[in-house]
Amino acid sequence: MYNLPEIDEPVDWLDAQVRSEQDAQVQRRLQMLLLLKTGEAKSRSAAARHLGVHRNTIDNWLGLCGEGGIKKLYEIQEPGPAPGQQSIPPEAMKALKRRLSEPQGFGSYKEIQRWLAEEQDVDLCYSTACRIVRYDLRAKLKTPRPSHPKKATRSK
Structure with missing residues (x-):
């Protein structure tokens, strides 16, 4: 102690x-x-x-x-990162925007996280990747989620 x-x-x-x-x-x-x-x-x-x-x-x-x-x-300091500080470089952000605008998009946020690590050499935690895509870029995953098999066979 x-x-x-x-x-x-x-x-x-x-x-x-x-x-x-x-x-x-x-x-x-x-x-x-x-x-x-x-x-x-x-x-x-x-x-x-x-x-x-x-x-x-x-x-x-x-x-x-x-x-x-x-x-x-x-002396009370302002919380959070310094103004203008980004967790992802501008070039990687542009590449991510381009990739999200393509028709095939991504299947999951985990896939985005992996793509950023492999293609852009940017290691982000899952929640940061999620936040950037959803709130900063206001983008959605392009690949539709699989539907339950029973829903597809239901007759109207």
């Missing part, structure tokens, strides 16, 4: 900061320090349970505190 860092700020000062903070994200970070300082939470996991976050989040917040002091806890 990791040792908890020494928190230098006084309890009454931390309590006042938690109460006066308007930003909920910063407030939770300060609340974490208060919980650890007062001993109400004796571990990272206990603090995480109390605040409803993952223990790694607590570890990250404590790391920020260790890097730049309490001031670092006030």
Whole structure:
């Protein structure tokens, strides 16, 4: 188990900061320090349970505190990838669009994933390949799904 860092700020000062903070994200970070300082939470996991976050989040917040002091806890970064960052290069995206526009298309998203790996040298997880095709390209698989045999023999 990791040792908890020494928190230098006084309890009454931390309590006042938690109460006066308007930003909920910063407030939770300060609340974490208060919980650890007062001993109400004796571990990272206990603090995480109390605040409803993952223990790694607590570890990250404590790391920020260790890097730049309490001031670092006030710096909230935008989540997600940097603007313009793509999981698939533009050339591969163009090739995928072309391939999806062909009549035969693909039979499954797994097939798309394999095609990207083999033809474009792009390794994507299944869910990313799915998201790109369905939501970014707004395309559908061209191969129709097989119908159940009983449906085909049913008379009208």
